[in-house]
Amino acid sequence: MEKAIKKHFPIFVLPTLIAFTIGFIVPFLLGIYLSFCKFTTVTDGKFVGLKNYMKILDDPTFLHAMWYTALFTIVSVLLINVLAFAVAILLTKGIKGTNIFRTVFFMPNLIGGIVLGYVWQLLLNGILAKVERTLTYSSVYGFWGLVILMCWQQVGYMMIIYISGIQNIPGELIEAAKIDGASSRQVLKSVIIPMVMPSITICTFLTLTNGFKLFDQNLALTNGAPSKMSELLALNIYNTFYGRPGYEGVGQAKAVIFFIIVGVIAVIQNKLTRSKEVQQ
């Protein structure tokens, strides 16, 4: 059978392979190469060694964006997961209207980041106007505005994953624990949480990478104002590419660093939480 399929390589694999080469492999390799070049378009790259990377060190906005993103990611990952887990626990108790609530909480996920950014800009600016401020008054407002927006958007998604995790726990397990005299807090800590560890792995992974790679919402809500102080890494890289002529190489070098950070986080997080999972 293998031989017969192998003959059909051009039909089965080639379309995907060509698109994958154009859409991923070539831009990726070219991107790494160009991060060591000075260039204005991809064909006129002149090799300059590590100069682009050195220039990043002189760019205070990048360092600021790094801290801002790290802080934002930590806060949003914690808040989203805690809230989503709490809602999931409450919505698996079989109360009336569970389905409607689930529908409502999940809905914001389907709306795009740009649209959501402008929706929340209206609401938050309206509230802040009462104290005569706007979202762009200081990066603190932009920060919490973005945290609230992301919680609103993602709690529903993570909740769905947690609910399916909780529903997969065999009922006997919880019953047995209760018969053995466990309080509901002990059931939560010693039965439910270890059993939904796979869901926790997935949700922390998704929220972590979503937080780090966030772009659309940041662009729509504050666009980095005031003076780049509410810029996340992705937007900072975008602005380096398209806002400063002659800095394309530096932008590409920033992108490589960004890629390495995201990659390292993804690998470490996966190792950490996977090791806490229990066999069912």
Next chain:
Amino acid sequence: MKKKTKHGWLLTVFFSILSVLYLYPILLVFINSFKKKAYISKFPFKIPTDNMFVGLENYIRGIEKTGLISAFGWSLFITIGSVAAIILCCSMCAWYISRVHTKFTSFLYLLCLFAMIVPFQMEMYTLSKVANMLHLGNPWGIIIIYLGFGAGLSVFMFTGFMKSIPLEIEEAAMIDGCTPLQTYFKIVMPITKPTCVTVTILQAMWVWNDYLLPSLVLDTRKYKTIPIAVQYLKGGYGSVDMGAMMGTLVLAIVPIIIFYLACQKYIIEGVVAGAVKG
């Protein structure tokens, strides 16, 4: 086991209030879409009455300024085209990977895994230039790019599922004289349906809402997608026309909500299945 819940009604009341609060931001945009533009930023929380009320004026201006109707068409075209291409090509590629065991296929599989963690910023600049050189800056070309960019996750998910299909069924079909293509379309594709649904939902959500990739690759003077049309209102200098913005936002949100309510079951199942495999 029937779960008994103390204070169940209390929780219902609590979640009802929370749900209303949850929907409030969208409701607020809807209310403001009927307000004269000068009043929107000043009194966002007031109900539009008498001199504030403008009827459908904001919607008409929003559609005219952004070309929203054609943006909707292009968004639909690009999303359907890309998802169809991804489902067909990636599932075929995944079948090949899971049935033919060579160094090349395992390398390709690893490459797909790797592609999933690379952030778009890493490729953004070079991809837009490569697309430009190959003249892919139109809705047909961008489908190829989406196929390439979506291949990582899709091939990974399809391969995971296909490894679990017993080989005997396919072998029997081949012995009975099916060519690999017939075997694939008559036997494998139907079995893979649940994964197709999952991949369709995840990729459609991504492509429909994607802003950055089409804004860099497409010739945005000729072709806009919905996120580009919304952002276009903000662009340039001077103040934003808040009236047109509100109308456009409502028009961008309503089709999604209708679609969601119609296909809710599949969407939620797709998300769960996607998360478990990812």
